[in-house]
Amino acid sequence: MNLYYDFSASSIRIFKGLLKIGVDLKNNKVIFPVYNSQYQTISYSNITFYIKKNDSDTQHLKLLEANNFLSETIQTIRIESAQFNPPSKKLKYIVGDGYFGALEYYSFYNFFSSSRFVRSGCLIIDVLSGGFYKHEIIHYIFSNYQFNRFLDEGIATLFSGGEIQFKTSTLNCWSEMCNKIHTDKKYRNAIDTEELLSNFQYKPEMYAISAMLLFKYYRKVGGKIFYDTLFNKLIKFSDAESVDFLKKELGIQQLSTFVVNTGVSLWEEIATKNI
Ligand SMILES: [Zn+2]
Secondary structure, X not given: OOOOOOXXXXXXXXXXXXXXXXXXXXXXXXXXXXXXXXXXXXXXXXXXXXXXOOOOHHHHHHHHHHHHHHHHHHHHHHHHOOOOOOOOOOEEEEEOOOOOOOOOEEOHHXXXXXXXXXXXXXXXXXXXXXXXXXXXXXXXXXXXXXXXXXXXXXXXXXXXXXXXXXXXXXXXXXXXHHHHHHHOHHHHHHHHOOHHHOOOOOOHHHHHHHHHHHHHHHHHHHHHHHHHHHHHOHHHOOHHHHHHHHHHHOOOOOHHHHHHHOOOHHHHHHHHOOO
């Protein structure tokens, strides 16, 4: 999910983009992969990529990396949780070319509630042809689970190594949050009242705080209990209930204090270690 996605403002642009790559909204089909002659498919064991025919070898290497990232991550989670239910359908990954003038989308079609891809949840439209986006692949990995938005984005941010947006650093985002908490009372209040964490807002604060709470919780209880809780308990919780649960487990009174007291170096750990 694109962090700064504003549906009303960009719907026309996105609509045009979909038509351009061959998404047939009327008949709820993605026709592009089959009929658009500018594209070819490259299939690995886990992902089918749709890329432009003239894309370079470097691009192919990135596709291979994406495929490896996907299978390794699934493998790691399986080791820690026997009950993990990975997606059974192969991921379709469309490497776009800046069509939407924005970032990547996973299961983007949800907004139209129209396509069979909604239910299968196995389509990524990647609008940057320069790389692959771990965050969206994590959404796919957990696509058999319907977490609330707060958890969903926190999980994708954490397991992608701290990716909120393509090639952005959550570390910088976290420092900015710390500064703002010190200088802006209203902002601090919005963090503490959890106003910035819910209400259907895709704010960087929601991504970052959720990921950090989950990381700390993982560190505290270990992988097995973490996944047990995630798959059996947290999955039934609302955004607010999840925040409350994690705060309680970690002994947090105020989220603003938690943010300020959590060093940015933890983001480096998250980026370098696959949890
Ligand atoms: Zn997302």
